[in-house]
Amino acid sequence: MFNKYQRLSAVLSVFALLITVLFPAQSDAQRHAKKIPTTKELKLDLLIKGGTVINGSGSAPVKTDVGIRGDRIVFVGKSAGFKIDAARTLDAAGMIVAPGFIDPHTHTLEDLSNSKTSGNEDYLMQGVTTVITGNDGDGPFLVAETLNKWEQQGIGTNAALLVGQGRVRGEVVGAGDVQPTIEQLAQMKNLIAQAMDEGAFGMSTGLYYAPGSFAKTEEVIELAKIAAQKGGVYDTHMRDEGSYSIGLLGSIRETIRIGREAKIPVHISHIKALGRDVWGQSRQAVRIIKQARAAGIKVTANQYPYTASGTNVTAALVPRWAEAGGNAELLKRIRDPQIRPRLFVEMEANLIRRNGAEAILITRSRNQELVGKTLGAIAKERNKSPVETALEIVEGGGAGIASFNMNEKDIEYFMKQPFVMTGSDGSSGHPRKYGTFPRKLRQYVFDKKLITLPFTIRRSSALTAETFRIPERGHLRVGYFADVIVFDPKTVADRATYEQPETLATGMKYVVVNGKLAVDEGKYTGNLAGRALRKTLDAK
Numbered sequence: 001m002f003n004k005y006q007r008l009s010a011v012l013s014v015f016a017l018l019i020t021v022l023f024p025a026q027s028d029a030q031r032h033a034k035k036i037p038t039t040k041e042l043k044l045d046l047l048i049k050g051g052t053v054i055n056g057s058g059s060a061p062v063k064t065d066v067g068i069r070g071d072r073i074v075f076v077g078k079s080a081g082f083k084i085d086a087a088r089t090l091d092a093a094g095m096i097v098a099p100g101f102i103d104p105h106t107h108t109l110e111d112l113s114n115s116k117t118s119g120n121e122d123y124l125m126q127g128v129t130t131v132i133t134g135n136d137g138d139g140p141f142l143v144a145e146t147l148n149k150w151e152q153q154g155i156g157t158n159a160a161l162l163v164g165q166g167r168v169r170g171e172v173v174g175a176g177d178v179q180p181t182i183e184q185l186a187q188m189k190n191l192i193a194q195a196m197d198e199g200a201f202g203m204s205t206g207l208y209y210a211p212g213s214f215a216k217t218e219e220v221i222e223l224a225k226i227a228a229q230k231g232g233v234y235d236t237h238m239r240d241e242g243s244y245s246i247g248l249l250g251s252i253r254e255t256i257r258i259g260r261e262a263k264i265p266v267h268i269s270h271i272k273a274l275g276r277d278v279w280g281q282s283r284q285a286v287r288i289i290k291q292a293r294a295a296g297i298k299v300t301a302n303q304y305p306y307t308a309s310g311t312n313v314t315a316a317l318v319p320r321w322a323e324a325g326g327n328a329e330l331l332k333r334i335r336d337p338q339i340r341p342r343l344f345v346e347m348e349a350n351l352i353r354r355n356g357a358e359a360i361l362i363t364r365s366r367n368q369e370l371v372g373k374t375l376g377a378i379a380k381e382r383n384k385s386p387v388e389t390a391l392e393i394v395e396g397g398g399a400g401i402a403s404f405n406m407n408e409k410d411i412e413y414f415m416k417q418p419f420v421m422t423g424s425d426g427s428s429g430h431p432r433k434y435g436t437f438p439r440k441l442r443q444y445v446f447d448k449k450l451i452t453l454p455f456t457i458r459r460s461s462a463l464t465a466e467t468f469r470i471p472e473r474g475h476l477r478v479g480y481f482a483d484v485i486v487f488d489p490k491t492v493a494d495r496a497t498y499e500q501p502e503t504l505a506t507g508m509k510y511v512v513v514n515g516k517l518a519v520d521e522g523k524y525t526g527n528l529a530g531r532a533l534r535k536t537l538d539a540k
C-alpha cells in the first residue's frame with residue numbers, strides 16, 4: 001500500500017504541520033524580518049467545520065474543525081486563524097464529528113467478496129468504516145487470496161481478517177469428534193502461521209460450534225501461541241455462553257487460561273448471559289475478568305445491544321455429539337431409532353435453556369413459509385412437539401433463528417464495563433447487522449443515559465483499533481487515516497427490526513473512508529474507498 005519512503009514523507013509533512021500549529025506565536029518584528037505571512041495557509045481536500053469533535057480518546061467533546069488531505073487527517077483545531085484552501089467544506093454545525101466506527105465481529109466475508117454487496121452500505125450507514133471478519137472460528141486460512149480479491153474488486157469499508165480455528169481444524173482433522181495426531185497439530189500450526197504471515201490480525205475460535213468444539217483447551221493454546229508469536233490476538237465465541245457444557249463462567253475461565261498460557265491478548269465476542277439458567281451471572285463474569293486484567297492478562301470483549309442472539313436451529317438445539325462427522329452423520333442419527341430418544345431428551349433441555357419454543361423466531365429458511373414465525377407457532381400448526389418440529393426443520397436444510405435468551409440487566413451491566421466494545425455480529429435476518437452502532441447511541445447514550453457519548457465513541461473506534469492492533473485508525477488525530485463520521489445526535493437511530501431486519505440506520509450525514517465520502521448528505525455514494533488491511537509484524 002505505502003512504501004517506507006511514502007510513509008516517512010507523510011509523517012514528515014504531518015510533523016511540519018504540527019510545528020506550525022504548535023508554535024504559531026511570532027512577534028510582528030520577527031514576522032516582518034522573516035517575511036512570514038500573517039495568516040497560515042492550509043490546503044485541504046475536505047474541511048469539516050463547526051462540529052463537536054469527540055476524538056476517540058475518551059476525552060470531553062470539543063467544538064472544532066477537522067481538515068483532510070488525501071487519505072489522512074492533517075489538521076484538528078480552529079480553522080479561523082488559517083487561510084484555508086479547501087476543495088470542499090462540510091457544514092457540521094450541530095453535528096458530532098468522530099472517528100469512523102470499527103466493528104470487531106462481523107459476518108461480512110460473503111458481502112465483501114460479492115461485487116453486488118461489497119460496498120458494505122449497511123455498515124457505512126451505521127458509521128462503521130472498518131470491519132473485522134472471520135470470527136467464530138470460521139475465517140478463511142487463505143488470507144492473501146481473500147484480501148487480494150477485495151482489493152481488486154473494491155470494498156466500501158476497510159476490512160481485516162482473522163484466521164478461523166474451526167476452519168483450520170476442519171481442513172486438517174475433519175468434522176469428527178477426534179483428537180489430532182502430532183503431525184496434524186503441526187499442520188494446523190503451519191496453516192495459522194501462514195495465514196498470519198499473509199496479513200491476518202489474529203485467530204478466532206467458535207468453540208461452541210462443530211468442529212471447533214471438538215478441540216480441547218490445550219490444543220487451542222498450542223495454536224494461539226502461533227498467532228501470539230506473529231503479534232496477533234485471540235478472538236472467541238466461547239465454548240458455552242449459557243449452561244450447555246462448562247457454563248458461562250467456566251468458558252470465561254477457559255478463555256483467560258488461553259490468554260495466560262499462550263501469552264496472547266484475548267477478546268470475548270458478543271459477551272452475554274445466554275438463557276435463564278445464567279441470568280445475573282454478568283456480575284461474576286465481570287469480576288473474573290477484572291481479576292485476570294489486574295493480574296496482567298489482556299482480556300476484552302464486545303457486545304451487541306439486543307436481547308436476541310442470532311444463530312441457527314441446529315447450533316441452538318442439537319447437541320454437538322450428534323453433529324460429529326458432519327451433516328450426513330447428523331441426519332443418520334436423527335433417523336436412527338436407537339439414537340433418536342436420547343437426542344429428544346437433550347434437545348428438550350436445550351429448548352428450556354433457550355427460553356422455550358416461543359423464544360425462537362425463524363429468520364431465514366429455504367422454506368419461506370417458516371420465516372417470521374416462532375418455533376412454537378410452527379409446532380402448533382403441524383400439531384407436533386417443538387422438538388419434533390425442530391428436527392423436521394433440520395432435516396429440511398435447517399433455518400436461521402433469532403433466539404430471545406438475554407436479560408436487559410445483564411446487557412446493561414456488561415455495556416458499562418470499560419473493556420466492553422461495540423460489535424455487531426451482524427448476520428442476515430437479525431437487525432443487529434443494520435442497527436447495532438446507532439442503536440447503542442440512541443437507546444443507551446441519548447435515551448437511557450446509561451453511558452456517555454465519549455465513552456461509547458471510544459469503545460466503538462479507538463479502543464477496538466488498539467485491541468486488534470490496527471495501526472493509524474480509530475482516533476481522530478493528525479497523521480491518522482481519514483476515517484471520519486459526522487452524525488446528527490438528534491436523529492441517529494437504528495431502524496431495523498426483527499420483522500424488517502434489512503432497514504438502514506439513520507443519522508449519518510457524512511461518512512469519510514480514507515479521505516473519500518462514502519456517505520454524503522445522508523446518502524450512500526457507492527464509493528469503494530475501503531482498503532483490505534494487512535497485519536504487519538511491526539504493527540503490534
Ligand SMILES: [Zn+2]
Nearest residue numbers: 136237269270
Ligand atoms: Zn459468534
